[in-house]
């Protein structure tokens with residue numbers, strides 16, 4: 488049976504056809520074809536014949552082998568594809584996890600990539616970027632923490648407000664100024680936090696105008712406080728939200744600096760200058776007046792000239808006492824007073840000072856006694872001359888402000904690490920409202936009485952400075968009409 492297999496028509500030149508025919512014949516010989524017809528000159532077809540059964544059998548074998556081989560190749564291909572794609576998917580998954588972690592602030596690096604392909608390059612680039620970002624964020628965080636710590640520890644009240652006027656940060660000092668807790672302030676509108684229209688107006692102007700503004704505010708009636716206020720705008724980035732809202736800055740920094748002490752000191756200085764001028768003017772006017780009176784004829788007036796000269800002398804004495812007290816006060820305040828600290832026997836000091844004031848007390852018909860002072864009263868550490876001056880000052884006041892027939896007693900006792908000296912009189916007393924102020928310079932309860940008695944209004948101020956320079960305290964208990972008790976404490980000598 489002749490079986491033929493049609494080969495593809497070959498459109499070639501005669502030589503090709505001849506070559507092809509030879510090849511077919513060779514194949515036919517090799518496969519043992521029963522017959523072989525090669526028709527190459529009248530047609531493009533080549534016919535090769537072979538026994539049909541063998542060819543079918545061989546073809547079936549070939550087909551089966553082909554199927555098996557294809558199937559095996561397919562399986563291997565699928566396996567390799569699965570393996571490769573699974574590895575890729577895993578690596579991409581890692582990269583995805585990493586980017587998600589990094590977005591959340593976790594910059595731990597990816598495991599080192601061994602493969603030198605695009606994904607490996609990408610992983611290495613991401614690792615570098617993460618390390619860089621991590622370092623930048625760490626240094627920014629450190630910087631921010633440092634700034635926050637500095638701002639929080641500052642005595643100035645500091646707050647940051649955003650473009651909408653909401654507080655985004657404030658330190659404890661700021662919260663304390665407005666008597667509110669610092670927790671929960673952030674996010675609140677400034678009007679709810681700052682209850683001062685002037686400050687709010689400054690913030691509004693700074694946000695709108697983009698320029699730093701200064702001001703000064705005072706508030707509180709019982710205990711007034713003064714602050715200097717600075718509002719500095721935070722420049723906004725181009726195209727930021729603030730720009731769209733007709734606001735020149737993205738926020739502002741508000742700084743409140745307390746200047747109450749400064750203002751108080753200024754006031755004290757002004758009062759002091761006014762007081763000194765006033766105190767000097769009175770005796771100077773008197774001296775000038777009486778000197779002119781004498782020169783314009785009173786000098787010849789035998790009846791009055793002596794009296795006028797005595798008046799001039801008294802005022803001159805007062806002037807001299809005043810200038811001496813002022814000098815002493817300024818030296819103490821400037822810390823220029825020479826102090827010779829020694830262990831001082833308080834009992835001896837009290838007895839000697841009481842003794843020296845006895846004449847003045849007798850002249851005013853007062854009994855002045857050193858109370859029962861125990862013989863073993865501990866010694867105190869101090870400058871004996873200055874302590875004597877303090878005691879003499881208190882005794883002079885007690886003599887001045889106690890009506891005739893009254894009694895003045897000086898006592899001392901040890902209490903803890905201190906000795907407390909008390910000068911008690913049965914004098915006019917001091918109203919409660921004046922008691923806290925009598926240690927101020929030039930403060931007098933009754934100015935006329937003090938001047939008449941030759942007081943300068945500086946005695947208690949000097950006493951207070953001296954006692955405090957010894958590390959002690961001075962205070963008064965007094966009831967109007969019943970008398971006063973002045974106490975001062977001194978540290979014991981060890």
Ligand code: ADP
Pocket residue numbers: 884885888889912914915916917925930931932933937938941942943944945946947948971
């Ligand atoms: P002065 O020179 O006026 O006595 P001081 O500073 O010594 O000045 O005293 C201040 C004021 O305190 C006095 O003007 C007086 O009003 C009051 N004062 C001081 N000591 C007594 C006292 N023992 N009794 C009543 N008032 C006193």
